[in-house]
Amino acid sequence: MLRIRNLVSGYGNLTVIRSASLHVKAGEIVTIIGGNGAGKTTLLGTIAGIISAREGEILFENQSIAFLSSEKITAHGIALVPEGRQVFASMTVLENLEMGAYLRYRKGEKDEIASDIEKMYSLFPVLKNRKHQRAGTLSGGEQQMLAIARSLMARPKLLMLDEPSLGLAPIIVQQIFAIIKELRALGNTILLVEQNAKAAL
Ligand code: ATP
Numbered sequence: 001m002l003r004i005r006n007l008v009s010g011y012g013n014l015t016v017i018r019s020a021s022l023h024v025k026a027g028e029i030v031t032i033i034g035g036n037g038a039g040k041t042t043l044l045g046t047i048a049g050i051i052s053a054r055e056g057e058i059l060f061e062n063q064s065i066a067f068l069s070s071e072k073i074t075a076h077g078i079a080l081v082p083e084g085r086q087v088f089a090s091m092t093v094l095e096n097l098e099m100g101a102y103l104r105y106r107k108g109e110k111d112e113i114a115s116d117i118e119k120m121y122s123l124f125p126v127l128k129n130r131k132h133q134r135a136g137t138l139s140g141g142e143q144q145m146l147a148i149a150r151s152l153m154a155r156p157k158l159l160m161l162d163e164p165s166l167g168l169a170p171i172i173v174q175q176i177f178a179i180i181k182e183l184r185a186l187g188n189t190i191l192l193v194e195q196n197a198k199a200a201l
Pocket residue numbers: 011014016034035036037038039040041042043083195
């Protein structure tokens with residue numbers, strides 16, 4: 001599904017990713033493990049089109065996406081759950097889910113979106129109980145669930161997760177990883193970056 005060859009990327013004069021290559025097949029969870037500053041977020045940001053690739057190839061379903069805008073990459077079917085969740089704090093849980101389906105509203109998929117919101121509520125029951133609560137007032141674990149659900153609302157072919165365990169208590173980390181396994185069982189393809197090697201493996 002995703003094939004990266006000899007990717008080079010970074011910021012200004014700083015090269016962070018030097019000749020990275022990897023592939024993700026449909027239905028897999030692929031994990032990239034690395035410590036602080038290893039370049040994990042930079043790699044996912046480059047795939048998502050938030051950071052420009054300098055050299056190399058990023059093929060998604062055999063099409064080059066290396067130099068496309070992030071909006072076009074989202075439309076191709078790649079969604080990023082960013083590090084630190086980055087939910088829309090002043091919007092409600094429901095509004096965050098609707099934002100995840102932004103491109104689909106433009107295509108007129110209103111009924112399917114409503115049914116996907118219900119699916120998110122059955123996958124993450126805590127979100128249903130808090131649908132009218134502002135996202136910024138959720139706990140860290142609840143915000144992580146919302147960030148994952150928001151990305152799933154785009155119906156991505158590839159879901160990229162940037163350190164979902166960050167700053168969460170061990171019991172919540174276990175819950176989040178159980179959900180990630182469940183997502184794969186439901187047919188999702190996942191690229192996961194983590195510092196928590198034990199949980200990720
Ligand atoms: P962490 O686990 O701490 O999030 P990471 O593996 O995700 O780390 P990155 O965030 O990709 O690492 O950072 C890789 C390197 O790029 C670091 O040296 C960082 O200081 C640098 N860097 C990240 N963002 C920028 C930026 N916007 N401008 C300049 N340098 C940056």
